[in-house]
Amino acid sequence: MISTLPAPCFPYRGFARVVRLVLLLGMAGGMMSACVTTNVRSLKVSGSDYNSYLAREYQALAGMEQEGGDRDLSTHFARKAFAAAKAKPVARDIVDPNIIPVSLTPDLDQAAMALDEALSIMRGIGNDNALAVAQVSFDCWVAQSAMRQDVLSVIATLPCRDQFRNAMQSLSGDVDQAAVRTAVYFDTNSIVINEQARIVLMDLAMAMRHRPHWTLDLSGVTDTSGRKKANPSLSMRRAIAVRNALAQMGIDPDRIAVENEEHADTLLGDNDTETGDHSENRRVDIVATPSFGFTG
Incomplete structure (x- = not known):
């Protein structure tokens, strides 16, 4: 220069x-x-x-x-x-x-x-x-x-x-280069936000309150240990449970998108593991992304 x-x-x-x-x-x-x-x-x-x-x-x-x-x-x-x-x-x-x-x-x-x-x-x-x-x-x-x-x-x-x-x-x-990714995990056949997941979501909610121009994308994943017909619905319900929990923590639901929410019969994540520990697949993936489409 x-x-x-x-x-x-x-x-x-x-x-x-x-x-x-x-x-x-x-x-x-x-x-x-x-x-x-x-x-x-x-x-x-x-x-x-x-x-x-x-x-x-x-x-x-x-x-x-x-x-x-x-x-x-x-x-x-x-x-x-x-x-x-x-x-x-x-x-x-x-x-x-x-x-x-x-x-x-x-x-x-x-x-x-x-x-x-x-x-x-x-x-x-x-x-x-x-x-x-x-x-x-x-x-x-x-x-x-x-x-x-x-x-x-x-x-x-x-x-x-x-x-x-x-x-x-x-x-x-x-913004993809600036996105922040995390996840919360669930017990088998459960949509209940456990204590460990709640701690993660509380930290996320605090960060989002200080970043009003960020949005969240949620996608649920299930394991293969439950009933196959129930798994797609369960993954969706977990993602919605995460959105609801964040809304209760003060995050505007309009800032939170649930992937494929309009297609609740679609499995949101691949899982080829038929045996062993499935806990990593009982989760909701969360992507926080800055959004600078200023409309004020």
Whole structure:
């Protein structure tokens, strides 16, 4: 990754004297901001890592704000572009309720939570380009929202918001690499959640409460020790029992899918073991997967 750093605005010997003068006149801040904004157009970035994508996206956003006449926002995003180009950490912008109209903060807060979740688990294992677009379009959404003081002008925030939604949705194609898998086990011919299974589910429920953008997929498996006709139904009932237990622990049932629930007469797992210990096959497999299809 190669980056071009901001060049001095006054590349001649009298630069220090000029700076002292504009400081006395109270003009330095504006002039230096203009320098940063101007120089961001010459920023050269190569590479396909997250920071490279981030630098290019912030560079484009800074240019857009400059064309729109907002020097402060252009400078803000230009500085983020330079920081990303130098591989420095660049955090998303904060949703400040003192600046953003109260009618706009709920959607932004939800989006911030989804973005933070994506950033924490998807960097380097998924679509870094989409992740960078999501962060920068979120910052654009925040910035645009801060300038909207009435409901009618909210429409001006829609392009940034929609770009954020699209980027988050595209990340859902990479979630298999971030999925977490576990299982709970049952006694023969039983759908009762035993103590060991309950401990596993309680830990899972706690984790899910802190990960509101994750969903669960359950699939039941039976052994061959019971009646063959009862086994498919038993595997389904066990999966449903797990879903019900998680719902009682505070997890929205809409976040939990039971595989083949509409085909309860279908055996959900293969079991070729006719003899020996069948306990490994008396289980419900659980796959927890992040879902970034933001719809707020």
